[in-house]
Amino acid sequence: MIRNVRPWRIPLAVVLTIGAVGAGWAHGLRVVAAPQADGIAGRAFYSDETPATGETVLLFDAGGARLATTQTVDDGRFVFALSRHGEYLVVAEGEEGHRAETRVRVGPLPPSAASPVAALDDARLAALIRGELQPLREDIARYEKRIRLQNIVAGLGFIVGLAGAWVWWRARRGGG
Template identity: 50%
Template sequence: MIPALARTLLPLLAAALLPAAAWAHALRLTATAADGRIHGHLFYSDETPATGEWVELQTREGTTVQRVRSDATGRFVFAGVGAGDWRLVAEGEEGHRVESALAVAAATAPAAAPPELAALREELRALREEVQRYEQRVRLGEVLGGLGLIAGLAGVAAWWRAQAARRDGREGA
């Protein structure tokens, strides 16, 4: 009985862990636009910064307009960005790739804003990035739900095999 159960559970366990291993080091990107600039942060799912990676600013059609490298903290800035719908594309090590769409509104603020507004804008940008990172994080409830689904499927498979073995035992008698 144990070997049959192991033959059922091992493939299910392997199938469950493979996507988790692939997800373990996914590339993430957050970005906000203000004052004709796009500020962004490039990082891996374990929160380590993706340093020295190329990030492209593309039109909606896929034409590259600017290309920059992320700094030591994973941050990057595109300057002189006009209003419109933009795509940010980053490719990291080992083939990691991430794309993000960003709509940039036309500038409506006066050119010479007080320093207090600049500081507030910077704080809001940091908060927006943190919210975006939080939304992209894999949550414990999702992991536990996935494990529960796998355990349930394994239970159904074991029950089905037990029923089949029971039927085979009766038919042979």
């Protein structure tokens, strides 16, 4: 029975099966985070852009002290409540040695104006803008961390060039 199968068809079949199962992007952990009105919100996801659920996310301050720990929910999202401005480090820790981190600067809200009513309005406006900008910030961060086709092609070209350089080097040494 197996003799009727041409040998080259077997690896082809295997590759096609794997392709059918789902050829996508691999399994590196990524994290994006941005300041919000009352803290930091963000998302953890794998490099194939599936959400990383149930992963541990840690919040550190600029001095490296751990402030809080949380878990990502179903869509990979997490939230830290904060009351102070400053630089923060968000670290997502996956299993099997996966880890990703990002820095977030939570800027001060606008300085309070003359009247308390105006200050309140400014604060609300700032919170509103941050809320509106949140998806846009996430999209930009995700786009930056995406694996692009040109990177794959660049890597393959690099490997071809390196092999060629090694052959050239060996040939030169062998000839001289």
